[in-house]
Amino acid sequence: MLMFTLRRFLQLIPVFFGATLLVYFLVFATPGDPIAALSGGKPMAPAVEAALRAQYNLDQPFWVQYGLYLKNLVTLNLGQTFSGQEVSAVIARAYPVTARLAIMALAFETVFGVLFGVIAGLRKGKLFDSTVLVASLVVIAIPTFVLGFVLQLVVGVQLGWAKPTVSGSAPWNELILPAVVLGLVSLAYVIRLTRASISENMNADYVRTATAKGLSRRRVVVVHILRNSLIPVITFLGADLGALMGGAIVTEGIFNVPGIGNLLYKAILTGESATVVAVVSILVVVFVVANLVVDLLYAVLDPRIRYV
Amino acid sequence: MIGLSGSNMNKSPRPAAPGIDDVPLLEIRDLAITFDTQGGEVHAVRNAHLTVMPGETVAIVGESGSGKSTTALAAIGLLPSNGRVSGGQIIFDGEDITHASEKRIIELRGNSIGMVPQDPMSNLNPVWKIGFQVKETLKANGLAGSNSKERVAEVLAEAGLPDAAVRAKQYPHEFSGGMRQRALIAIGLACRPRLLIADEPTSALDVTVQGQILDHLDRMTTELNTAVLLITHDLGLAAERAEKLVVMYKGQVVESGPALEILRNPRHPYTQRLVNSAPSLASKRLQSGKAREALAAAAAATTVEVREPADVRKMEAVAHEGELSSHKKPAGRGETILEIKNLTKVFKLRGSLGKSTDFKAVDNVSFSVKRGTTMAIVGESGSGKSTVAQMALSLLAPTEGSILFDGVEVNTLKGKALFDFRRRVQPIFQDPYGSLDPMFNIYRTIEEPLKIHKIGNAKSREKKVRELLDQVSMPSSTMQRFPNELSGGQRQRIAIARALALNPDVIICDEAVSALDVLVQAQVLNLLNELQEELGLTYLFITHDLAVVRQIADDVSVMQHGRLVEQATTDEVFNNPQQQYTQDLLSAIPGAQLLI
Numbered sequence: 001m002l003m004f005t006l007r008r009f010l011q012l013i014p015v016f017f018g019a020t021l022l023v024y025f026l027v028f029a030t031p032g033d034p035i036a037a038l039s040g041g042k043p044m045a046p047a048v049e050a051a052l053r054a055q056y057n058l059d060q061p062f063w064v065q066y067g068l069y070l071k072n073l074v075t076l077n078l079g080q081t082f083s084g085q086e087v088s089a090v091i092a093r094a095y096p097v098t099a100r101l102a103i104m105a106l107a108f109e110t111v112f113g114v115l116f117g118v119i120a121g122l123r124k125g126k127l128f129d130s131t132v133l134v135a136s137l138v139v140i141a142i143p144t145f146v147l148g149f150v151l152q153l154v155v156g157v158q159l160g161w162a163k164p165t166v167s168g169s170a171p172w173n174e175l176i177l178p179a180v181v182l183g184l185v186s187l188a189y190v191i192r193l194t195r196a197s198i199s200e201n202m203n204a205d206y207v208r209t210a211t212a213k214g215l216s217r218r219r220v221v222v223v224h225i226l227r228n229s230l231i232p233v234i235t236f237l238g239a240d241l242g243a244l245m246g247g248a249i250v251t252e253g254i255f256n257v258p259g260i261g262n263l264l265y266k267a268i269l270t271g272e273s274a275t276v277v278a279v280v281s282i283l284v285v286v287f288v289v290a291n292l293v294v295d296l297l298y299a300v301l302d303p304r305i306r307y308v
Numbered sequence: 309m310i311g312l313s314g315s316n317m318n319k320s321p322r323p324a325a326p327g328i329d330d331v332p333l334l335e336i337r338d339l340a341i342t343f344d345t346q347g348g349e350v351h352a353v354r355n356a357h358l359t360v361m362p363g364e365t366v367a368i369v370g371e372s373g374s375g376k377s378t379t380a381l382a383a384i385g386l387l388p389s390n391g392r393v394s395g396g397q398i399i400f401d402g403e404d405i406t407h408a409s410e411k412r413i414i415e416l417r418g419n420s421i422g423m424v425p426q427d428p429m430s431n432l433n434p435v436w437k438i439g440f441q442v443k444e445t446l447k448a449n450g451l452a453g454s455n456s457k458e459r460v461a462e463v464l465a466e467a468g469l470p471d472a473a474v475r476a477k478q479y480p481h482e483f484s485g486g487m488r489q490r491a492l493i494a495i496g497l498a499c500r501p502r503l504l505i506a507d508e509p510t511s512a513l514d515v516t517v518q519g520q521i522l523d524h525l526d527r528m529t530t531e532l533n534t535a536v537l538l539i540t541h542d543l544g545l546a547a548e549r550a551e552k553l554v555v556m557y558k559g560q561v562v563e564s565g566p567a568l569e570i571l572r573n574p575r576h577p578y579t580q581r582l583v584n585s586a587p588s589l590a591s592k593r594l595q596s597g598k599a600r601e602a603l604a605a606a607a608a609a610t611t612v613e614v615r616e617p618a619d620v621r622k623m624e625a626v627a628h629e630g631e632l633s634s635h636k637k638p639a640g641r642g643e644t645i646l647e648i649k650n651l652t653k654v655f656k657l658r659g660s661l662g663k664s665t666d667f668k669a670v671d672n673v674s675f676s677v678k679r680g681t682t683m684a685i686v687g688e689s690g691s692g693k694s695t696v697a698q699m700a701l702s703l704l705a706p707t708e709g710s711i712l713f714d715g716v717e718v719n720t721l722k723g724k725a726l727f728d729f730r731r732r733v734q735p736i737f738q739d740p741y742g743s744l745d746p747m748f749n750i751y752r753t754i755e756e757p758l759k760i761h762k763i764g765n766a767k768s769r770e771k772k773v774r775e776l777l778d779q780v781s782m783p784s785s786t787m788q789r790f791p792n793e794l795s796g797g798q799r800q801r802i803a804i805a806r807a808l809a810l811n812p813d814v815i816i817c818d819e820a821v822s823a824l825d826v827l828v829q830a831q832v833l834n835l836l837n838e839l840q841e842e843l844g845l846t847y848l849f850i851t852h853d854l855a856v857v858r859q860i861a862d863d864v865s866v867m868q869h870g871r872l873v874e875q876a877t878t879d880e881v882f883n884n885p886q887q888q889y890t891q892d893l894l895s896a897i898p899g900a901q902l903l904i
Contacts, residue, residue, distance in 0.1 A: 205430040208386055212425070213445040213495060214418025217410070223444070224433050231435075303479040304434050 004299075008292045012285070019284040020073075020277065024066050027273040056082075056274075069277065079274035081267075087278045090263065095282075097170040098259035101252070102244035104172070104179035109187040110237055114230070117194020121229070122221065124199045133195075136188035148181045148254040165256040178255040182248050186240050193236055197229040204228070231301050235294055242290030246283045331402055333503055333535050334360040334383060340395035341378050341387065341559075352378050352391065353559045360503065360535050365526075367538040367550035367567070369582070371825040375559040376539050377426075380505045383537075384421045385413040401502070419449045422501035422534075424525075426508040428488035432480040438464070438491050439476030442498060449499040467494035468524045486517040493525060500532060507539045514688040514852060519896040522549060541825060543582050544855075545898030547571050555579045581827060645846050646700065646814055647676040651709035653695050669695045671870040672709070677863075679813070682840065682847040684861035684878070686854055686893065692870040697818045697850045701735055702726065713814070731761050734807035738819035740799035744791040750777075750802055751787035757809045776805040780835060797828030804835065808843075816848045821856060833859050855897050858882060866890050 035044070035052050053059045057068055072079055078087035120129040139147070155177055156164030162177040201207060202225055210224045247261030256262075260279060267275035299305040341353040353375040360366045368376040381387055383398050385408075398406045400416065408416075417423075425431040432441060442460045446452040452459070457476075464472035467490040480488055489509065496504055509525065510518040526549065529536050540546050546553055547567045554564040555576065562576040574580045653670040670692040677683040685693045698704040700711055702718050711718040713729060721729050734757075737743040744753055754773045758764060764772065774784045780801040791799055800820065807815050817836070821829045837860060839845055849860055857864055857878060864881045866874040866889065874887045885891045 203388075205425060205427060206433040209423070209425050209431045209492070209495070210433065210444075212384060212386060212417055212423035214414055214416075214448045214499070215444060216414060216448065219444070219448070223436075227435055228433065302435055304481045 005292075005296065008295065012288050012292075015288055016281070016284060020070070020281050021066065023280045024069060024273075024277050025062070027271075027276050028062055028065070030271065069274075073278075073281065078278040081272055081275055082270075087275050090275065091260070091279060091282065094258060094260045094263045097175075097257060098247045098252075098261065099245065100170065100172065101175050101179055101182060101248070101257060101259055102241065104175055105183035105186070105244055106237065106241050108179055109183040109190050109240070113187045113190025114194050114233065117191040117233070118198055118226065118229075120191065121195040121198025121202070124195075129195070132191060136191045139184050139188040144181065144185060144248075144250050145254065147184060148178075148251055151177060151181055152254060166258070168258060170258055175257070178251050178257055181254070182244065182251045186236075190233060190236065194229065194233050197232055198225060201225045201229045227301070231298065234301060235298055238290060238294030238297060242287040242294075245286045245290065330362060332359045332399070333362045333364075333401055334358075334537065335399040336379065336383070336396070337399070338396035339379060339382065339393065339398065341375070341382055341391055342394040343388070343391045345390065351394075351559060353382075356396070356556070356559075356561050358554045358561065358564065360537055362502065363530075363533040363535055364552065365529070365536040365538060365550045366552045366554060367540055367546035368554045368556055369540060369543050369546045370556035371541055371827060373558075374556040376541075376556045377507050379556070380507060380537050380539050383503075383505065384417050384423065385410075386423075418445055418499045418501065420501050420503065422496040422499065422504045424489075424493050424496040424504065424506045424509045427512045428485050428492055429512065431492055432483075432488055434480055437477055437479055438483070442476065442491070442495055445495050445498045451499055463494045463498045464491065466528065467491065467497070468520075469494065485513050486521060489513060489517075489521055490524075493521070493528070497528060497532065497534065501534060503535045503537060504529060505537045505539070508541065509538075510545075511541070515854070515896040516688060516892055518898070522898075542898050543571070543826070548898055555582065643679050644676045645679040645714055646848065647712040648696070648700065649674050649710045649712070651696065651699060651711065652707050653692070653699060653704070654707045668870050670699070670706075673865075673867070673870075673872045674709075675865050675872065675875060677814070677846055677848055679846050680840070680844045681862040682849055682860050683863045683865065684849040684851060684857040685865045685867055686851060686857055687867035688852060688893075690869075691867040693850045693852075693867050694818055696867075697735075697816050697848065700848060701733060701816055702729065727761075731757075731810045732812050733814045733816065734810060734812040736800070736803050736807050736815060736817045736820040738823055740796050740803055740823060741791075743803055744799055746791055749788055749790050750794075753791070753802060754806050754809055757806060761810060763810070772809065773805075776808055779808065779839065780805045795828075796824055797832060800824060800828075800832050801835065804832075804839070808839070811843075812845070814846045814848060816850070818850045819852070820849070822851060822853060829856070830859075836860060853897075854882075854893050866893065 035049055035058065050059070057065050060068070069079070076088070078091070080086055081090060116132050120132045123129050152164050155161050163174050166174045166178065207220060207224050210220050215223075247259050247264060249261040249265050251257070252259045252261040253265060260283075264276065264279045266272075267279065336356055336358045339353055339356040340351065343350040343352050356375070356379050358366065358368070358379070368380060370376040378387065378391065382391075382393055383400070383405075385405075387393070393406055396406070397404055400421065405412065405416065432438070439457075439460050442463055443452060443456055446456060446459060446463075457473075460476050461473040464476060469475050469487060469490045475483075475487070480491075483491065489512075493509070496506075506525065510521050513521065522545070525536075528534075536550075538546065538550055547570075550567050552565065553567045553570045555562050555570065555578065557576075557578040563570060563574065563579045570579060571583060574583045651670055651673045652668065655667045655669055657665050657667045673692075673696060675683065685696060687693045695704065699706045700718075702711075702721065706719065713733065716725075716729075718729060748756070751770075751773055754776055755769050758769045758772060763769070773787060777784050777786055782798065782801050782805070786794070786798075786802075791802070794802065800823075803820075820836075821832050824832060833856065836847065840847065847860070849857070851857060861878045864874075864876060864878050865872055866881070866887065868889050874881065874885065874890045876886070881890060882894065885894055
């Protein structure tokens with residue numbers, strides 16, 4: 001177990017270097033001059049421009065810039081935005097919002113996904129099952145931005161149940177609608193996965209044996225069907241948490257949520273290379289750690305998994 | 309009806325003189341079970357009768373799909389969700405439970421009627437500890453007192469599980485198949501039911517383990533005076549273990565009565581066939597001695613021919629003319645074709661902390677196979693017999709030792725030479741469901757090896773496929789069908805046809821018949837014997853079943869823990885086994901002790 005965890009942590013290292021290098025290179029190679037963007041496209045005194053380039057190390061070759069960046073990253077100095085703010089401070093402001101959104105979305109998809117999935121799986125072929133199946137298919141088929149705008153319009157504007165956009169501090173209650181939109185597609189997948197898993201396990205030999213032992217129906221379902229069925233679902237949810245924590249550019253954009261997705265999107269548009277690379281580096285780490293947690297959790301749930 | 313006498317017996321399942329015996333524990337009268345499938349209603353069981361007296365063992369015998377499990381499972385309301393009792397009565401201890409409430413059935417399960425299921429690998433929940441799974445049985449039936457932990461250990465120990473208290477804390481995957489079956493027996497008998505339904509309780513286990521488990525089950529049920537309803541496809545086993553037999557065929561009870569009587573004097577044609585082909589009861593090599601003699605004479609008359617590359621070319625030329633014939637020249641019998649010398653295979657097992665331990669799967673095995681004969685390698689699972697087969701097929705590289713095929717070392721073969729070797733040595737594997745590509749129709753399956761080896765053109769290949777299908781007694785209309793449309797026996801015939809396509813010299817059968825029902829098994833073995841006679845094939849036959857060996861093999865090699873422990877002709881092994889292990893294997897054949 002310890003060896004397994006350690007090895008997985010060691011695997012983080014090449015992933016981290018690979019991802020940061022790739023992202024750094026992409027930002028480096030992006031057409032457009034950040035210094036020119038800084039001045040709003042107006043001509044700038046050559047001395048000022050040179051000084052600015054030197055300040056952000058933009059006059060150095062790629063490898064030197066990357067090396068400097070890594071050095072700063074290790075010392076937790078993520079650099080500054082062009083407006084002079086510390087990138088770390090900007091991220092620290094945006095991340096809690098995204099984390100809150102992600103947790104709410106995950107809670108939403110877990111609770112309803114497992115609930116509907118279990119009921120549908122146990123009543124396979126009945127009305128509830130068919131309805132849920134069709135509905136989940138519809139949700140999967142519609143792109144998030146359509147769902148987002150439609151819900152924003154109907155729930156936020158026409159019905160007025162929620163604020164159509166989120167205010168600066170992004171309180172929990174205002175994040176409900178974005179969280180639902182964000183979790184909706186995953187909800188559909190969780191339902192389908194749970195349903196398939198349940199209906200498959202219902203026919204398992206050990207479930208029949210459990211019934212033959214004289215257990216009540218309820219106990220058979222809860223102890224023998226549910227736990228086994230939830231193993232793949234939890235794997236999916238864990239991976240999804242990693243994805244959600246990476247921010248949701250589309251959803252955050254629609255509801256104007258000041259989260260990490262929005263920050264990244266704006267940084268890409270303005271060529272803020274320091275911010276982009278810092279955010280992506282963090283996201284890579286978050287994603288890999290989330291997957292590690294899933295693997296460990298999987299092994300806890302299923303004793304047959306060996307840590308190798 | 310032909311089986312008139314058989315059905316007469318069915319109509320009087322009660323003892324002739326009531327009052328002598330007590331009330332039947334389980335009585336099934338005119339039971340009909342229907343499954344609702346997409347293709348409409350399927351009547352899985354019709355007019356089934358059977359009676360189990362308290363403390364008595366009754367066996368239901370039949371092939372898969374005969375309705376034997378369905379009948380027994382109906383007694384504790386465990387029919388699949390699309391199945392239902394559509395007629396008749398199930399009476400348990402005087403109470404009609406045919407349409408009893410769910411609540412009543414749950415009361416009976418575990419407490420009054422226990423079950424030991426078929427496959428120990430899939431019948432324990434992999435995510436709960438063994439102890440937990442025993443304990444919940446006790447709990448559900450109100451038998452878990454304050455000392456439930458000790459009780460769990462006791463129950464497991466009774467079922468013959470060593471170190472029960474420690475074992476109870478382990479998960480199913482830490483158990484071997486035999487141990488899991490013991491755990492399942494513990495669960496089945498934990499609440500001291502009056503009736504135990506044992507659904508093929510040992511068919512997934514090795515013969516020696518099978519014997520131990522059945523002996524133990526016998527002892528326990530005798531001690532506890534539990535009646536047993538034993539479901540099995542093995543007539544020998546049924547006759548050995550049960551007082552009464554109920555033979556089912558296509559959903560109907562065709563014959564029932566005292567076990568030995570049925571065995572000695574089967575009345576229904578199906579029972580007769582079953583008795584005749586039960587491998588555990590058959591006593592002679594299938595092939596007639598006459599045919600053997602004729603073959604030997606033919607072999608003596610022809611000079612021994614080792615096929616040279618030139619001959620291969622000639623054969624290809626013949627094939628191109630579209631005259632590819634499956635009939636080979638009678639090859640010299642008696643000459644060694646496959647020789648295995650000091651074969652050893654070591655696997656590295658991954659241990660903890662990156663260390664690996666060596667595991668000797670095959671340990672210094674030597675034997676040789678003569679052309680036109682059958683060598684059987686017998687052993688339990690884990691004895692290394694399949695590893696030998698894989699090495700002989702050159703699918704696995706040996707750690708040490710050599711495999712000589714026609715005098716040529718197989719290990720060092722590369723490229724073209726290996727390709728030619730592959731053509732001359734063909735496999736037939738155990739699982740006819742897994743070894744045929746479900747996306748290939750039968751024609752493509754059989755044609756593929758011909759295509760790969762660039763034999764003939766489309767037209768001659770089609771002719772060859774027809775011929776091959778004919779050889780394995782399958783209609784040529786089968787060509788357009790897919791594996792899932794065929795039965796297990798039919799699929800194995802296709803696998804044989806595919807193996808024959810390249811006119812191989814040697815066919816390596818790795819448990820080729822062990823997944824098949826007895827009757828089908830007998831047919832396939834017959835076919836293999838006929839083909840050997842006709843084509844002069846050499847078989848290396850890997851099996852765990854000595855009963856099968858007797859029907860097909862000339863020579864036997866017995867393997868245990870990777871080593872060869874005994875080697876002799878089949879007759880010698882059966883009549884005069886030298887090693888204790890071989891004797892154990894022999895006495896473990898179900899029905900071996902029966903004198904008929």
